[in-house]
Amino acid sequence: MNTTLETHINSFASVQKAIQNKTLTCAELVEHYLKVINEKNPSLNAFLEVYDEEAKAQAKIVDEKIQNGTAGKLAGMIVGLKDVLCHKDHKLGAASKMLEGFESQFDGTAVERLLKEDAIVIGRQNCDEFAMGSSNENSAFGATKNEIGTNRVPGGSSGGSAVAVQAGMCMVSLGSDTGGSVRQPAAFCGIVGLKPTYSRISRYGLIAFASSFDSIGIFANNAADVAITLEVIAGKDDNDSTVSQREVPKYSELLNKKSENNKKPKIAYIKETLHSEGLSEEIKAATVAKIEKLKSEGYEVEEVDFSLLKYALPTYYILITAEASTNLSRYDGVRYGFRSPNVTDLESMYKKTRTEGFGKEVKRRIMLGTFVLSASYYDAYFTKAQKVRRKIQEAMKELFTKYDFIISPTTPTTAFEIGKYEGETVELYLADLFTVPASVVGIPAISIPNGTDKEGLPIGLQIMGDYFSEDKLLAFADELIK
Ligand code: GLN
Helix, strand or coil: CCHHHHHHCCCHHHHHHHHHCCCCCHHHHHHHHHHHHHHHHHHHCCEEEECHHHHHHHHHHHHHHHHHCCCCCCCCCEEEEECCECCCCCECCCCCHHHCCCECCCCCHHHHHHHHCCCEEEEEECCCHHHCCCCCCCCCCCCCCECCECCECCCCCCHHHHHHHHCCCCCEEEEEECCCCCHHHHHHHCCEEEECCCCCECCCCECCCCCCCCEEEEEECCHHHHHHHHHHHECCCCCCCCCCCCCCCCHHHHHHHCCCCCCCCEEEEEHHHHCCCCCCHHHHHHHHHHHHHHHHCCCEEEEECCCCHHHHHHHHHHHHHHHHHHHHHHCCCCCCCCCCCCCCCHHHHHHHHHHHHCCHHHHHHHHHHHHHHCCCCHHHHHHHHHHHHHHHHHHHHHHHHHCCEEEEECCCCCCCECCCCCCCHHHHHHHHCCCHHHHHHCCCEEEEEEEECCCCCEEEEEEEECCCCHHHHHHHHHHHHC
16 A cells, blocks of 8 residues: 555545645545455455446546546545445345346435535445344345454444445445444444434435434544535435435534533433343443543533333334335335246235345344234334334433433444354344434434454444434544544
């Protein structure tokens, strides 16, 4: 690697400076990342497709724009996209056989905004099928491996996107987070992962899983790179009626304006997370150590009770399966991708296409969702879960009247071995124990690195903030990382 690249590659601000000083070009950057991908991707399986020629051609165009002074604000950012984001004239598969041969006819809003600011997309990234999973083992195209130990999972569902940043195969990845799919893999891979407030980023062009939870999320090496990316892709959009109309703050500038009045944020940690049965001793110790460190730096950190915590996971799994069963009804063999070749009539086409096209976990969720929505059980499960969701939301809102942030471990364990939980669905669902509360509530949450365990596996710290407090959240995360 040339020395310019080596000193700049971990921060977009530094890459941009080198580009401005004419010591680095986008062509060199793309060449560098393609080389790393060529070396590492065969064993890690993070990218399902690499756009080498296209990225090189785009780099040339962006380099010219830089010369002319017309380049966008993400010139020099090399990004990867999880295989659930529409990118015009590119394959899109949700890592499922069901979308075999499908190509997107348009750019999703987030992707369009990245491209407009001259980010260069280098490839399409592996994930759990239809973003359902916590280990990336549910991909129809093979598991993604954690770079730290290739016998380990990278987390999921956005595992490929996390590993791509972890292994230096791109600078920033866009993933999706419905219940933890950005934060949990970020924790397992030792990088930064943000799930913004629900509705902060348009969902137009994001393959729907559970629409009242789905959020596009961002992976990067640091908070500043997340901030500038969020600033570009967030905000109102005529193509998504649920997206927030709020102004998008200049997150990247606010990052450096923190603690102007020297007032330190007030922090809480939830008792029930630290005393949770499944929490590994080492993660507990790392979290407690962080709490003590914050206290010693003058932060007010208090323990709070949140007895509803235990209902968050069941509430999540009732609601998301219900929404998934509805959203995935569109894959019927008529409109998208795969159709079973063994059909005799219309009904057998639906049945066989769905039986052969979907993987096991997706089918399990469709069936569960159909069950909780069925006439005899609708009130007992779906309506009840909606009510519990509201209660959790209200309790969380109450906490944010007193505290600026709530911290917890991101995950109960570090990256586990591939195959460890085969056939043990509930064990895998428990990987989301600490991430689903923010999803049920719709608040922003970020995972940042918090040391490693004895085996050298990364530990994540999750910071949750109030609705639309991404500016404060990113500034605080930045401070903790430094
Ligand atoms: N692991 C969680 C699940 O399987 C989260 C998925 C996600 O956020 N897309 O539902």
